[in-house]
Amino acid sequence: MLHLVNGDCFADRLREVVPGEDVLVWREALYEGPISAAFTDPATREARQRYFTEKGVPEGLF
Known part of the structure; x- marks a missing residue:
């Protein structure tokens, strides 16, 4: 299974x-971090990058 x-x-x-x-x-x-309806807009991408960087996730994994 x-x-x-x-x-x-x-x-x-x-x-x-x-x-x-x-x-x-x-x-x-x-499912984790900030998200908006316009997922690919630069502001959302930057906010998500900051969020994951603060969590210690290496760049390129998000």
């Missing part, structure tokens, strides 16, 4: 609980 999870921490724990099953981490950042 394939388990899709959002986050490495949860994936590690799930692998302990269900050894031998496939666990795929789906890393989606859209």
Whole structure:
């Protein structure tokens, strides 16, 4: 069985609980940080970049 999870921490724990099953981490950042209806506008992109930089996420991963 394939388990899709959002986050490495949860994936590690799930692998302990269900050894031998496939666990795929789906890393989606859209649910976190500032967002606007005009997702691609420069102000939103800059705000998201600041947010993730402050959280310690390396540039290029968001």
